[in-house]
Amino acid sequence: MAKYPFKEIEQKWQQRWEEDQTFRAVEDEHYPKEKRRYVLDMFPYPSGAGLHVGHPEGYTATDIYCRYLRMNGYNVLHPMGFDAFGLPAENYAIQTGTHPAVTTYTNINRFRTQIKSLGFSYDWSREVTTCDPEYYKWTQWIFLQLFKKGLAYEAEMPINWCPSCKTGLANEEVKDGHCDRCGTKVVRKRIRQWVLKITAYADRLLEDLDKLDWPEPIKLMQRNWIGKSEGATVIFKIDGHDATLEIYTTRPDTLFGATYMVLAPEHPLVPSITTPDRLAAVNAYIDEAAAKSDLERTDLAKDKTGVFTGAYAINPVNGARIPIWISDYVLISYGTGAIMAVPAHDSRDWDFAKKFNLPIIQVVAKPGETGPFDREPAECFEGEGIAVNSSEFNGLPTAEFKQRITAWLEERGIGKKAINYKLRDWLFSRQRYWGEPIPVVHCEHCGIVPLPEESLPLTLPEVKSYAPTGTGESPLATIEEWVQTTCPKCGGPARRETNTMPQWAGSCWYYLRYLDPHNPKAFADRSKIDYWMPVNLYVGGAEHAVLHLLYSRFWHKVLYDLGLANTDEPFMRLVNQGMILGEDNQKMSKSRGNVINPDDIVANYGADTMRVYEMFMGPLEVSKPWSTAGLVGVSRFLERIWALSERAIIDALMSPELEKLLHKTIKKVTNDTATLNFNTAISQMMIYSNELAKLESIPRAAWEPFVLLIAPYAPHLGEELWAKLGHTESVSKAAWPTYNEALTHDEEKEIVVQINGKVRSKFTAPAGTAREQLVEMARQAEKISDWLAGKEIIKAIAVQDKLVNFVIKG
RNA sequence: GCCGGCAUGGUGAAAUGGCAUACACGGCAGACUCAAAAUCUGCUGCCCGCGAGGGCGUGUGGGUUCAAGUCCCACUGCCGGCACCA
Known part of the structure; x- marks a missing residue:
């Protein structure tokens, strides 16, 4: 028996999907609004360490869901991009002199390759990168709208300052009062800052939580953070x-x-x-x-x-x-x-x-x-x-x-x-190089003047040194020829703002840029916003509960108030995936030496095994430890399916028992996939395939629906098996199988007989047998007469199709 | 300190108030093999018993109920968030 050739198959289908642009999303008006779905992943920061096994967890979950939705006739938007401004690339630049853009794009290329190797059905034509000037042009543009509404202002305020790194730190970069990067104790320093007036939206950010289908603990964390x-x-x-x-x-x-x-x-x-x-x-x-x-x-x-x-x-x-x-x-x-x-x-x-x-x-x-x-x-x-x-x-x-x-x-x-409110205004500036320049100038006559929108993007200039100056100014301040400019209002001499935006800026609105990623005239065309928004499902880690998820709600409401968005909330439903821990049940970290590299898993077991294993580990929302032994179990499951496909697929009727199991399986996998309960869907598919394994040849009608069920989970295998069945079109375009409700019910039910709540016997009865009759049958059941002999029956409780419980005395 | 989440076999985990432990891993036994790996089959919560069978079991202690992993009360442990917000 040939081993499942996952390497060939996965490469072949990934290539095919790319060539055919199988997962390209188009704003087709034939789909009514209720048949459109926007399913979003939290995009990654492309770190130098490469993809972590935690990333594919959420990405696999949304991918299965998207593939399921497409097979059910939905038009699905499922994009991916990169959160590319941030400290690690800049710190690396300080150490090595490598431009952060070089590091960032190298990492992005690696991440993209890794993500693609898992066979996710993203529409890659919509990829966005927050450090791309064509992208941050619009981040700056939105900042100007905030400024014009009076929601961005300058203030002297004390911030967290790391004396060793000679730079201000965001709150999220301070852990227990120490710099997250170098461990130095953080001090307070008063410097000029840009601040966003998120407090003006405190009440709406609080009230509108009620509209959202988000995990209650996350909503509670936001409520507490806002602290009314x-x-x-x-x-x-x-x-x-x-x-x-x-x-x-x-x-x-x-x-x-x-x-x-x-x-x-x-x-x-x-x-x-x-x-x-x-x-x-x-x-x-x-x-x-x-x-x-x-x-x-x-x-x-x-x-x-x-x-x-x-x-x-x-x-x-x-x-x-x-x-x-x-x-x-x-x-x-x-x-x-x-x-x-x-x-x-x-x-x-x-x-x-x-x-x-x-x-x-x-x-x-x-x-x-x-x-x-x-x-x-x-x-x-x-x-x-x-x-x-x-x-x-x-x-x-x-x-x-x-x-x-x-x-x-x-x-x-x-x-x-x-x-x-406990909520404070959002400290929005950094004395850093690798971020969006804040598009304003300081004019001696006119004060703070925003740049004209047509002049955007204001691109980052080249600098000799990325190191912070230590004076509380960003490295941009050292480039005199860039800093010195003219006032757009009066034409007099002016100095550019040298602070840059924090890493959160780009992620505040990226889900809108996916809608129209190449539009040079607007951050997104309104008709496209109307077509797709709001996001129906957003999946990501809980660590962003009060940062990204609060900031982006704020920006979205501002855009809504400006008439630029169609809803006052961006993400209708949120699901937090749990953390994947190391085999030792500890958080994965280099220092603990318990890090699992997804590349190794894909190389040794295949992407489908990786995907199905991560979904089989347990419920999506909970943290669970990685287990290589468990991974091998899933690998064997896929091997067995491959082996089944090598058997004769015949045009014969299946047994009534198998047919019932098939319909039960379709029902369970359908419901569990729709509700993101992937682990139990997979175990049902295992039960079904174990049953098929008992057959020497497999009736086509028992096999085809199963291939369709597994396809969103193991898409490469699914495509290959579908092609083996003689189909020429991608299985992702096939219709999801349906089940006959009547066939999911058993005619015969096993009825449990209890004496005082303890199981003493069992018998079978036709489904729907009347309760009185069940009690009579229970009296006759094996061993029950012995238990009842000489005892007084105080009560007999019968539950249809389930059990009879005799309450006795003496 | 305050707020939240979780706790089920050796392990990951299933279970609309109705047979606890589905599915998978591991373990044991067997088949195949010169042998091993791979694969396949069976068994596998704990205790007592030769057996039939019985008892006990979902972190701990109570409660509601004919019936509780599931509902209620009190506690313990682990994880996460907040931390002088008046």
Whole structure:
């Protein structure tokens, strides 16, 4: 018996698909909207390490699904491209002097070859690369639209700075307070930055999550990241000053329990309210806080610090004079940068009050708590309850008190309802070379001036050194002839922006460029957007939950508001594939030496084996360890199918039993493929092929549908077997097999007989036998009369086609 | 600390509240072979028993139910996210 010649077959069909452009997607109006599907993979960053076994997992899943959809009469858009700007290529350039574009395109070519070797049905004519000027021209163009809408602005703000790499780092490049690349401790540095006003969309980004068919944990992560909170602002008078102090609280009902105030060290009121005797201490504290990194201020420094300013605020509800402190546990960037401290009902305030011996007054009684409430409580209580020590509000439940006190404050003009978000504006600039140049100039007369859209792309100039300057400017700043330019508005001298965009920029909208990748006039023609969008299924890793997936939702909404997109959400359904771990159940990494290279698998076992194995490992969404033994099992499965195809395929009727199994198999594989439950679809195909293996010759009617079922999973094998059956057209154009529902049901059912819930016997009965009759049959069943002898039957439960359970006593 | 996810044989894993362990790997036995590999067939949760058979079993402890891997409550462990957001 000839071994399955996967090398020849895979090469042959990949070549054929390319020559025939089998998977080219065309905007054919004959397909109604509901027969079109846009199935998207998260495109890869082409690293120097080559494709990882994790990449093909999601790609295989979408590929099987796309092939399944095409066979079911759908017009499918399934593109692939490369996220090509980014740090690794630039860092390599710094070390070796190789232009990042050279490294990047070498890696892209390798990735493309690797991806193609797995036989995915992408429409490669739509490939996009984010570092291509023809692509980033439109990234810059979208930036200009954001700028014109006032959604991109310049600001001085503290950022994460790596003193060793001499560059700013994005939040995602900081791991536990250290530079992800070199391990140096990150410090804060104030430099000029471009920032995108994502906060303007906070509420819509939150609300619209409800429309999306995404995994709940991902939606929850976005909700938490956006962090909407509802409360009130309250204005406190400052004793002896005209200025007032505004604070934000989610618990206005605890106002009577405020025993001190805390300002962030950066709060603008601090200098003016600090008393002379406290000035030295306050200034020392401010300097100390400023020198701390974010890590020191948050992660490591749960220990509260702070100093008294010498000033007092007046509590508007009871006139109490309460001290104003400063502490870095209050953040200048959230709310009003100032709080009222209620130590009895906030654990942070509790810790602070305990440390500095500040008074603690209980104002909320736990449900059922009876008091007395005139002494300092033994512990902090943050839950809801009944108001105490709150004058005329005593006895009110928390929720009601909140409403009443907010109205009370509003009437007096000293407070109002307020909403805050944890989400911050998006720090959008990098002091890096390998990114999209930000298309604006700084003019002495006109200020910041956007480049005219016709002048785009603003391409990256060549530089001698890719190394960061260390001054907080990108390497672009060193090219005087590039930096010096003229103002598009007044024609006077101007300097180009030298910051570049972060890696996330290109991926914010790539799914739109796939729709019309070569359009020189627009990022995508509106008719093509209307034809395909929104994305029906988006598959990728969960690590992008709050970064790419939030950023691209933001950009998409902006485009929608500009009338440039047809929906206000880009990705209707999201599925996260689980991680593939090493054989040792650890994350794959070079240092652990447990990395599996897909090239080796394809070379030794074939692409189809790789594909089917990755889908057979377990559910798509969960993490699972790689197992070479498991891979071999799948390889044997495909070998057996090949061996079956070498047997005589005859035009004879199949047995009724086989026919039933065939229809059950078609049903299960159809449903499981449609719902992405590929592992159970594969095991059903194994069951069916094991049955076929018992036959010396195989009825054509039993074989052909099976070839069609396996084709999306093992497409090369599928094509070859289909051709062996005499078909000349690609199996991907064939119609998916149908099943007869009646044949998927058994006429005879095995009925289980239980005594007190334990299985004691079994018998067969015609499907649909009435429950009363099942009970009668069960009484006669083998051994059951012995079990029932001399016992009282309290109850007999019968479930049609399933079981009879006798509940007995004695 | 807070939020979320997961936990089933030696292993990867199946299971609309209705026979737990389908399918695959591994293991054992057998067939083929001079032999081995490959391939094929059978067996394979644990305990007691010669056997018939019985008992126990889905991280732990409770509960609901005629019936729980599945539903509820409490806990443990692992993985992920957030981390002074007032």
